Amino acid sequence: MHDAALHSVTALRTLEANAARRLGDAGMLMRRAGQAGWQLLLARWPQAMHIVVACGPGNNGGDGHELACLARDAGRRVTVLLLPGQAFGSDLARDAAARFVEAGGEVKTFDGTLPVADVIVDALFGIGLSRALEGEAARLVDAVNAASSPVLALDCPSGVDASTGAVPGPAILADDTLEFLAPKAGLATGAALDCVGRTHLADLGVEAVDFAGVDPLATRLVAADLADLVPRRRRDSHKGHNGRVLCIGGDHGHGGAIVLAGEAALRGGAGLVDVATRAAHVPALLARLPEAMAHAIAMPVTGHLAGLLATCDVVALGPGLGQADWGRALFAAARAAGRPLVLDADALNLLAATSGADPLAAGDILTPHLGEAARLLGCKAADVQADRLVAASRLVERWGCVVLLKGAGTIVAAPGRTPRIVAAGNPGMAVGGMGDVLCGLVAALRGQGLDAFEAACLGALLHAAAGDAAAVAGGARGLLPSDLMPWLRRLGNPSHAPQDPRHA
Numbered sequence: 001m002h003d004a005a006l007h008s009v010t011a012l013r014t015l016e017a018n019a020a021r022r023l024g025d026a027g028m029l030m031r032r033a034g035q036a037g038w039q040l041l042l043a044r045w046p047q048a049m050h051i052v053v054a055c056g057p058g059n060n061g062g063d064g065h066e067l068a069c070l071a072r073d074a075g076r077r078v079t080v081l082l083l084p085g086q087a088f089g090s091d092l093a094r095d096a097a098a099r100f101v102e103a104g105g106e107v108k109t110f111d112g113t114l115p116v117a118d119v120i121v122d123a124l125f126g127i128g129l130s131r132a133l134e135g136e137a138a139r140l141v142d143a144v145n146a147a148s149s150p151v152l153a154l155d156c157p158s159g160v161d162a163s164t165g166a167v168p169g170p171a172i173l174a175d176d177t178l179e180f181l182a183p184k185a186g187l188a189t190g191a192a193l194d195c196v197g198r199t200h201l202a203d204l205g206v207e208a209v210d211f212a213g214v215d216p217l218a219t220r221l222v223a224a225d226l227a228d229l230v231p232r233r234r235r236d237s238h239k240g241h242n243g244r245v246l247c248i249g250g251d252h253g254h255g256g257a258i259v260l261a262g263e264a265a266l267r268g269g270a271g272l273v274d275v276a277t278r279a280a281h282v283p284a285l286l287a288r289l290p291e292a293m294a295h296a297i298a299m300p301v302t303g304h305l306a307g308l309l310a311t312c313d314v315v316a317l318g319p320g321l322g323q324a325d326w327g328r329a330l331f332a333a334a335r336a337a338g339r340p341l342v343l344d345a346d347a348l349n350l351l352a353a354t355s356g357a358d359p360l361a362a363g364d365i366l367t368p369h370l371g372e373a374a375r376l377l378g379c380k381a382a383d384v385q386a387d388r389l390v391a392a393s394r395l396v397e398r399w400g401c402v403v404l405l406k407g408a409g410t411i412v413a414a415p416g417r418t419p420r421i422v423a424a425g426n427p428g429m430a431v432g433g434m435g436d437v438l439c440g441l442v443a444a445l446r447g448q449g450l451d452a453f454e455a456a457c458l459g460a461l462l463h464a465a466a467g468d469a470a471a472v473a474g475g476a477r478g479l480l481p482s483d484l485m486p487w488l489r490r491l492g493n494p495s496h497a498p499q500d501p502r503h504a
Helices: 009-023 028-044 059-073 091-102 135-146 190-196 223-229 255-267 279-288 303-311 325-337 346-353 370-377 381-386 388-399 434-447 452-474 481-491
Strands: 050-055 077-082 106-109 119-123 151-154 176-180 198-202 218-221 244-248 272-277 293-296 314-317 341-343 402-405 411-413 420-422
Touching: 009 028, 028 059, 028 091, 028 119, 028 151, 028 176, 028 198, 050 059, 059 077, 059 091, 059 119, 059 151, 091 106, 218 452, 223 452, 244 255, 244 303, 244 434, 255 272, 255 279, 255 434, 255 481, 272 279, 272 303, 279 293, 293 303, 303 325, 314 325, 314 434, 325 346, 341 346, 341 434, 346 370, 370 381, 370 388, 381 388, 388 402, 388 411, 402 452, 411 452, 420 452, 434 452, 434 481, 452 481
Parallel strands: 050 077, 050 119, 077 106, 119 151, 151 176, 176 198, 218 420, 244 272, 244 314, 272 293, 314 341
Antiparallel strands: 402 411, 411 420
């Protein structure tokens, strides 16, 4: 797999200390950081002749001064910009600043305006700040964002919490971010994704021995991982080998949701798909999706639903379900059946409303968005967004099962597993019905024999990658959930598989 370890700020500080101790030179990593930053700037903007480097008081500012020295030595005009009254809090940073001044470098104090520059380098705070920026620092960040120059952030855009991904106040909106040592978990999820731009990594020469005592906070999944995650089918497989999925939902006015879930289950490779919905939706379902087996469920819930629950391998519960009597009855019946569940939409809201509910089975999967996660935890949506990894962990602890926390940088967490963050997806997927597709897809993968965590990871990645492929084909704005369907099939048959369709 291509997934990379993602670390907390605390882990990175340990890694940095280990590497510095091995090197026996406290300033070596800072010099390497400056060199890496200058090399990236030169590669991205080779014609840049005037570079403004905003340097803060800590080691991130020292990295910036090292870059400034190299750029000046290369014949570029470089202006280092400091905050009013700035005093260096790091000996290494102070030494780097002194070398720049001794070489005749230009230093200015921010007075509310920025010098006109071809490129601006953000070396203000890096990973050293987790609170909201204020005062002159906030004004400087706002000025950088208002400028027309491209911005390179060193290690982390200032104002972003590199451990959590939260952006509690003003933050640099970088075109590129060069991370040092190892990737940071907080830059892979949540509001941080609007700040980092394109990310790059300079490991500064760290070695495997430096990672002693440094455990990842999460790992990252990218579209290339599909080739390793998608299970291959046996030549002699039949529909019974590939899972029977029961999709339950579609109360009056919400029939489309369960149709999308059913179609996604089929496109995800399910051998058989039953759809239990309102009678009024059966004709439209069969017209759109004749491959599905449609079942009209009326009140009171009868043995018909019980029979479907008894024969299925997994239940996709919630798309369009509603929270009225009909939805509550189907929700209760599905929970009581003891089949593996993938819960979405109103199934999550009904679960949250069940006072004192027992944890779910370890093989069940929750797929909440931000608001649903908040209801499941009894907190505010802002609390979830402030630390998405912690929120996912709390959901796992509360409900005892796999959690797929949707959003930019979707997180999949489970008891005893290192969380995974999906590095795919786009803003065009922020439209009603995308979650219904994901629910059906994850259920299909679960029904094909994947354990709950792997099914959630593969489903989240395949869903996001299909959204990206569809956006490339026609643009993100106006993207519809149904646009993903052909891409679920294409990407669900990765390139390493034989081309003979009998092997697919």
